[in-house]
Amino acid sequence: MTTHDLHACTAAFAVPQALQQYYIKIVFETYQKARLVFVQTMAELATRSTNVKCLESAGVLELLRPLLSDACSTVRQCAVVAAARLAEHDEAVAKQLLSGGMVTTTLENLNKYNVYYKRSALYLLRAVAKHNEELASAIVRLGALEHIVSCLEDFDTQVKENAAWALGYIGKHSEHLAGLVVDAGTLPLLVLAFQEPEMSLKQIAAGALVDLAQHKPEAVVDAGAIPHLVRGLENQDPKLKRSTLCALGAVASAQPELAEATVAGGALPPALLHTGHDSAPVRRAAACLIRDIVKHSVDLAQLVVNTGGCGPLVDLLCEETSADGTRVPACLALGYIAGQNDQLAMAVIEAKAVVMLSEILYMTNAEEADICAAAWTLGHISKHSPQHSLAVAVANVFPRLLQLYTSPKSSGEVKARTSCALKQGLQCCLHRPALEPLLHAAPACILKYVLAQYAKILPNDARARRLFVTTGALKRVQEIDTVPGTSLKEYINIINSCFPEEIVRYYSPGYSDSLLDRVEAYTPQIPELFTDRVPSDCQSEVTIENAN
Template structure:
């Protein structure tokens, strides 16, 4: 056998390996093929190809493993049990940029499914290698590493702390300053996943100087980047007054209000969420938002969208109104009550209705003037029907009941109370009767005093007929 014939055998073997990994990688893109590939033992066949002498075979094998692991947690667990992770981590530090991207994709695909699988990645020493990849010259490698780190950090505070301890945060902040939009998005997403768990983790992101750079990107024309930027700022601001004030000090107002008019629905939602997370902390922060025109802007945003996109804005109005009479009046003046009433009536989802009911309760609970502003929109009968409906969720019933009680205890607008005399259950009716007594008893006492020359506190109500005519209450014996 000649030398050429011998080499031809190796060439055919290499061609067969190449064809195999390419075909598996292609098949793994279609969900209907996954179970068949799994039953055929594809994982054990791909493992040795990760150490193949041909770089393209290594890369394609890693890509195929990533696509398989991405599909479900059983296949991701098979990657862990097959001792594939140590091979990937070793090669991640040694191989070229194409392999690094494929290996980081596998780590992300495994880590996304559960905290246990993400912990397996941490245990095999992948974090240090991924952090080194954040300093790689190639933006694609940085992006793949940032993505994997974000998927690990998102599960819980312990995993997030592990990512922080590996030194990822300062490098992620550098990544959001890179010119590549895709890298900015993924790095911002990873910072959001780190920040969300605790004030301490959010403070780590703040200490790395992230807020100033993020604030500058609020007006970036890329909608997907804006989503992530607003998300990070929300996750930072939600934890404490101090962190919320740091976000505000980056001069995000009134710039962030323009995002409430964005064409992208999720930019609107994340902008509303950011404003909500700031408003909830103190009356002073809420007043700052009011002064910037934030309440009116959020109300307009609620009117321009539907469903869960509305939810953060609805809650923001409730938080603002809860702080004080003046802030609740600012919501009323900005025509927030009619918009919340529309949400209460039109939205099909109970959790959105519950949020609207809660917000209306926060507005109406302060004074008779506040309660009347809610009552004149015919909201109280809607709240009552939601409370009494057997189809309403328990949370919706509870929040509707609390809202009704809060508003009724301040409401002296009798035309709004009158329907409750006929429809309300006893536990609601007692509040209605209490309000009637507050309004009508002074008239009764004046009437009896004029009759007998003294105040009668024992006047029999059964002798008094109350009639409502021409918007005036009359008393007859």
């Protein structure tokens, strides 16, 4: 065979071999495209919670497990996103991801691949940790905190967002987990993230600070977060304002010292200003912050009053609807202020709060929480002195409180709040027109407080004693069934001692029957002069009958 023939044979065999390599390449490309289409489709289907059970029963987790470490970066990322979405909707899926080692695999690959994989992996950690303390603790035991904290220092904004989000979801469940998150050195990085120009990162960092401040407020203050949070209120974004106010409120609510630190950081003036914000969530967060400040001490409550805080809080009570939730924190803030001392309570009265609180009680569509908060606040306003109680009494509050207390439609919480408010207000009430309606309608547990006040009024007021008789109140007192030795019986004895004995007997039950019995048993004592000359009609009739 010549050299030319040899080259010809080699070329004849080379063409089929090249074609075979092309076919093999096509097969692998098709396989990769199929994997990509599969994970993308799973990620899309997992966005709807209604699909989770169906996907789980089809074995989607087993199919996604090897794809978490796929050679193709896009397949890896989409597989992690699909697993994260499934875990976000279903706690059982989150547990399977942990027990099946899929979370461990994701953590091991977190710093191996590109930034897109980091975003998806942090999303998976957040989706698992959000459900409960058990799952969040399992994430921590896998060493996730170290990886997440390192991601807070990443250059990519979305990586930092997902890291901050995951830290908040881990720390929100308990004080122990929050302590672990804080000890990992997260707070300074979160404060830095809050100062970044990207709005979404600011919002998420503020939310993480809220979650951690609920359990570790001292650490948030020590990290120097207060001044930055206060400056954050200058931003015009409503979501950021709300999160910032919530973070300040979580710090202020913990201890008086932290509330003072919050006020010292300049949080009070902007909080009062934001009670008039256009966004209802911002108004509510501002009211909650003021409530968390004033509840601690007289000095803090006095500071809020001196800053003009009562007016904006009363304005929040005028909201046309309670759906935005601003009435309850505003009511509680006013109640905390009024409960501190009599002067602050008078400042609340002068701000026209009693009228607005009374209107809430009389609203037919008022929420139960609004009614409870209004009743609680009115009790704290009226408990100080007769003057304070008078301001509540003239607003016709006591009859409405009694109506709510005795209504079978009222819940146990409403009954408890209205009962407490009635007792607090009645113990100082000397306004007789407000007491009289309760005397005829109140049950025994409330009636004793009404009689106690009458026992204070009647001994020193002659006109009140006269009105007590003419209005039927004395008769009502005699009709009350009591047990000797009780406080109710004692008050009745004191009231009876304020009147002549014959008046008390006259209005006692059965006294008219005893008078009739005496009439029948009485023997007339008529002079004989009249009996001889003026016969009675009955005697005349007898005489006529005998004559016939």
